[in-house]
Amino acid sequence: MIKEFEGRTEKEAIDNAVEALNINREEFDVEIIGTAKKSLFRKGMVKIKVHIEDDDLEEEREPVSDFEEKALTFLEGLIEKMGFPGKAQVFFREENKLGLTIVSDYSGILIGKKGKNLDAIQLLVNVYTGRLDNTIRVIVDAENYRNRHEENIVRQASRMAEQVRKTRRSKLLEPMNPFERRLVHTTLNDIDDVETKSEGEGLYRQVRILYKGSSH
Amino acid sequence: MEKDLVVYIAKSLVDDPDGVVVNIIEGEKSTILELKVSPDDIGKVIGKHGRIAKAIRTILSASATKTGKRIVLEILD
Numbered sequence: 001m002i003k004e005f006e007g008r009t010e011k012e013a014i015d016n017a018v019e020a021l022n023i024n025r026e027e028f029d030v031e032i033i034g035t036a037k038k039s040l041f042r043k044g045m046v047k048i049k050v051h052i053e054d055d056d057l058e059e060e061r062e063p064v065s066d067f068e069e070k071a072l073t074f075l076e077g078l079i080e081k082m083g084f085p086g087k088a089q090v091f092f093r094e095e096n097k098l099g100l101t102i103v104s105d106y107s108g109i110l111i112g113k114k115g116k117n118l119d120a121i122q123l124l125v126n127v128y129t130g131r132l133d134n135t136i137r138v139i140v141d142a143e144n145y146r147n148r149h150e151e152n153i154v155r156q157a158s159r160m161a162e163q164v165r166k167t168r169r170s171k172l173l174e175p176m177n178p179f180e181r182r183l184v185h186t187t188l189n190d191i192d193d194v195e196t197k198s199e200g201e202g203l204y205r206q207v208r209i210l211y212k213g214s215s216h
Numbered sequence: 217m218e219k220d221l222v223v224y225i226a227k228s229l230v231d232d233p234d235g236v237v238v239n240i241i242e243g244e245k246s247t248i249l250e251l252k253v254s255p256d257d258i259g260k261v262i263g264k265h266g267r268i269a270k271a272i273r274t275i276l277s278a279s280a281t282k283t284g285k286r287i288v289l290e291i292l293d
Contacts, residue, residue: 074228081221082279112278120274127260127268128228 001052004033006045013048021052028052061089068098071129071138075100078121084110096135100125102142111145118142150183157184161194161209168211175204218287221279222249225272230257246286249276258293 005020007013010032018025029051063069068090075088079102086104093099102110111118122140129138139146153176160171173184184207185196195212198205219238227233235254240247253261262269273289280287 077224077228078275081224082275083282084279109278109281112274116274117278120271120278123267123271124225124229124275127263131229 003050003052004047005050006047008045010046010048013046017048017050021050023052061091063090067129067133067136070132071098071100071125074128075102075121075125075140078124079104079106079110082110086110091141092139097137097139099139099141101144102140104142107142107145111142115145115149118145153180153183154187157187157207157209161188161191164209164211165191165193170208170210172199173207173209175200175206177204181205181207218247218276218279219249221276222251222272222289225275226251226253226261229260229268230254231260232257246288248288248290250290250292252292255293258291261291 003017003021005013005017007016014025014030017028017030021028031049031051033047033049063072072088072090076086079086079088084104084106086102086106088100088102091099091101104110109117110121112120118140122138125138125140129136141147157173160173164171176184181198185198188194188196188209193211193213195210197208197210199208200206219240222238223236226236226238230236230253232254235252235257237252239250239252241250251261260268261272263271269289269291276287276289
């Protein structure tokens with residue numbers, strides 16, 4: 001894992017890294033990427049790259065409860081029976097939430113078009129684990145798809161809103177699930193000149209971005 | 217094999233794994249899989265508004281891209 005940190009001095013950058021990652025100084029390597037030019041008003045900043053040995057995080061990826069163990073086993077069994085074998089790991093734990101990630105040579109097909117297959121896998125994992133403990137929601141990811149997908153939606157929504165503002169003509173986005181639509185609404189909520197509305201029926205309604213004139 | 221996949225999923229979701237039976241009807245271009253479960257378990261493989269059945273079908277068609285054959289899942293009651 002590689003992460004970037006900044007500080008006014010090299011030491012401060014390292015201290016920031018130690019604090020943010022909650023690890024000891026001995027546990028990672030530091031690479032200085034550069035010192036930003038000093039400007040008249042701003043002191044120069046030092047940027048560092050922190051290399052963390054993945055072994056240190058290996059423990060976190062292992063199951064710590066019967067629930068996690070069973071969820072991982074079911075998920076690995078499922079993708080193996082699909083003919084796309086791989087390994088399942090824990091990648092985050094939150095209250096009432098467990099994140100699993102699939103590491104496989106077949107992650108492309110396991111994700112599927114617009115994440116269709118990954119969503120189906122996630123649903124089945126949740127139905128299965130719901131029988132063990134229905135207070136924990138399980139997120140299934142591969143290749144960091146869910147984060148990348150969210151970023152794409154936010155980026156696309158902002159771009160579309162900009163177009164609506166320029167042309168003053170409304171734009172209809174493609175069908176999205178409730179989670180994705182909410183992401184669009186909240187992203188564009190604080191932009192003055194546009195408003196968003198959902199239209200259509202069923203699970204995959206569409207968001208329309210409308211021009212509502214300047215609020216000034 | 218797609219039959220094993222359906223058996224694996226169904227057995228994981230039902231209360232009565234012994235009640236799971238899958239028959240294959242092999243056609244030229246498509247394969248029909250007939251899934252039978254105990255009467256009390258039928259809701260567990262279909263789900264509200266067929267959500268679970270839909271997910272199983274999605275997973276089956278992803279798996280079937282290897283062979284290029286169309287797979288149809290029928291849930292018998």
